[in-house]
Amino acid sequence: MIDLPPPLALARDTHPVPDGTGLAWEPKWDGWRAALARTERGVALFARSGRPIGNSFPELEAAGAALPVGTVLDGEIVVWRGGQLDFAAVQRRGLTRASRAPALARSAPASYVAFDVLATGGGDMRARPWEERHVLLEQLLAPVGPPLQAGLATRDRTVALGWYEDLAAAGVEGLMTKPARAPYRAGLASGWRKTRHATLTDALVLDVAGPRAAPTTARVRLAGDGGRVVDVAVPPPLRRVLAAARAQAGEGAVPVELRVGTGRHGTVRFVRVRGDLTLPGG
Template sequence: MPRPPLKVMLAESVSTLPRGGRLAYEPKFDGHRMVIFRTGERVLLQARSGRIITDAFPDLAAAARQLPEGTVLDGEVVVWSEGRTDFAAVQKRAAATPGRAPALARQLPASYAAFDLLAEDGADLRTSAYEKRRGRLVALLGTMGPPLQAVPMTLDADEAATWYDTLPGIGVEGLVIKGLDQTYRSGTRAWMKLRHTSAHDAVVVGFTGARSRPHALVLVLPDDDTPVVSSPLAPALRIQAAAALPAQAASGTGIGADDAFGPGAAPVAMAAGLGEVAYQPVAAGLSAEVEQRTTRHATTTVLRLRLPPDAVGDQDGDLSGTSG
């Protein structure tokens, strides 16, 4: 049976909707990747990075205890707000301390969109075809209902194209395409994903440089809880970030916390071409629109900051600047 830390299967970006062959199409939700392990009397919730985040999601942990022993699910945790998914709220949940997690679970209840069944009754299903795993997943979760549900799936490319065109309004950022005969290959990019744009929102969890003029922002991207350092900010964005960054440092069991890095240790994030870089964490409250590019090194460029409507800046809460 799979055990944590488990490397999850990933998807490679494509520019057009694949058609033909034995393909399945699933909506790509804007949330955090999560693997659920139900073994014996225990429930463990694992983020994509391998970090155990069970304490941060007591609502999902309680729901997962209703699963049969020997079950392992792969999927996406999302928080719904005003009829659409809210990635900043998911990150706030993931960074909660054990003391704050129950209150946040009541304020921002999480949902789990399961898209794969990796083990059932203690048997490893990763070598089985996706088509077989999907059938068993639907049978397993069909009678349970929220907050654990199977993600929608279609075999009809035209229906998938309709999803792609109509679902962005509820926070669906695109599609994931899988072969019906595919096995689950941990750590490989064997699925395909079609996004509406290369730009998407990320949560700001820290910065490098001086607070009065940040050099770069440290970000958590959708579907990944590992913090990354952005490319250097353009001059205008440095000024805007200095005014917008939350004044208080981050605390708790989330990213940037002492118990994640050791008492008094500075948290680190991955910077393109540099490896691990120390940064100063900040509390949740600021997000940014970013663009990811892959050349020799994967880079994340901040396009604009996103602020609450009552924050300093443009009336719509966006602060834009030319990236450099």
Template sequence: MRLRPPLKVALAETVDALPREPGLAYEPKFDGHRMVVFREGRGDREDREGGGVVLQARSGRIVTAAFPDLAAAARELPDGTVLDGEVVVWRDGRIDFAAVQGRAFATPGRAPALARRLPASYAAFDVLAADGADLRPLRYTARRERLVELLAGLGPPIQAVPMTTDPEVAAAWYETLPAIGVEGLVVKRLDQPYKAGRRAWRKLRHTDTWDAVVVGFTGAQERPASLVLVLPDDDTPVVSSPLPAALRARAGAALRDLAPGEPGTAMAVGIGEVPYRSVPPRLMAEVETGTTRHTVTTVLRLKDTS
């Protein structure tokens, strides 16, 4: 049975030290836009926008039209292939998270121009299906071998992420890769199947803070009550905890020149779905996430990327 969108993706839990037990694989963690790539078989009904390719975000949202460059590259994959990975945009030798989020939320009309100005790369770290067969029950080592085989002749912009089983190499990556915007590692067991929707992997990051893209606000634009944010590796907007008074004033000043867009709803901890006004993804915030009963996202400061 062929895999179809939407698919739940495997997740990772945070650890505070590099795991070193036997039987582990280590991969750089690219903070970008999580994406599942479906290359439909020739006998399937072809997606009108992607020409046989469907691109799915972590939330299940179909983003094919936002990434015409990756859709075109994915047509070179064998029919019946499904990949899991991360979309990134490189600027001046570093990963630009705001740029990739701007692309992810682009309208179909703006997407081609953005693809030319900010070309995307796809860092594939798993293969979920090949030749139409579901590979998720296989151990990681078998899936990794098949992934490398599938992508060997393809080249950029779709490539397999680096992998090592040597913890000393992984430790060196952890110390050196932040220079290009790679802030951590993902650690996987070699004998583990792909566990969709479960936190079976582990991730190690340098900091407990994140750069998030501001995609909206609640309250008045000149003095917002909260910011609506998109975090790395996700595309589901979340509402921050209420902003303190001083930060409300700074946020209002930063939002002043951004024309509000369509209204939407996002999840606020302890409240549920709340309405918000969207803004173009040109403002970033440094945030921290803490967990009591639910995950709370707190804005620490604003980072203007315009």
């Protein structure tokens, strides 16, 4: 049996969806990342931080008892409502006292979408390549069934891009890209990358912070979003470009283009300075 709780793999943000040989893709589920371990003493669930959370999800503990002793999975706890992922429901369940867990399990039942197997039968599987681990994962979970299930995965980027578009309406955050021949590595050494749904939008730079000749942060007002004002980091290659544009505009409002996440994270990223655009309020 591997040490519990196990350190989990992490993913770097990237856009667009990576392309290339030797890659695999999975949907990025919107829930709580968790390791599920079937031990001789029962079933344990751990949040990504290592905190035990099994008492909050008794139905997943019960389902995990069908797994072979010594199995450790990596996956996501999700709640479906009306065919859509409900992150708020997962969060409520995970943060509510254990005495209410059985009632919440009936009103907002959780599922565990497993996307990796770290161990089974007591044997450590992490040195095996992803493609072998995923086949093993499907074999382990096929006789178990919901609420434990293996997540979707493909080696066909066209199929993955179809998921990226089609599953957004169900609340799926985007895509995960993984090296198919790589072992399971904890932290950002995993080689995993995540691409969340995002849209490009125009904005006005109202003010900046940092060195005058190379500002590091810009305060911007988004167009078409109720005039929302946010602070966004300026990438190093664009800092002098932004400074020059502001100097040319007499340090007035400068149009820029941003990438805004459409999921619950709503991450805002600086894309470029728009010298070809004049926005109202500039």
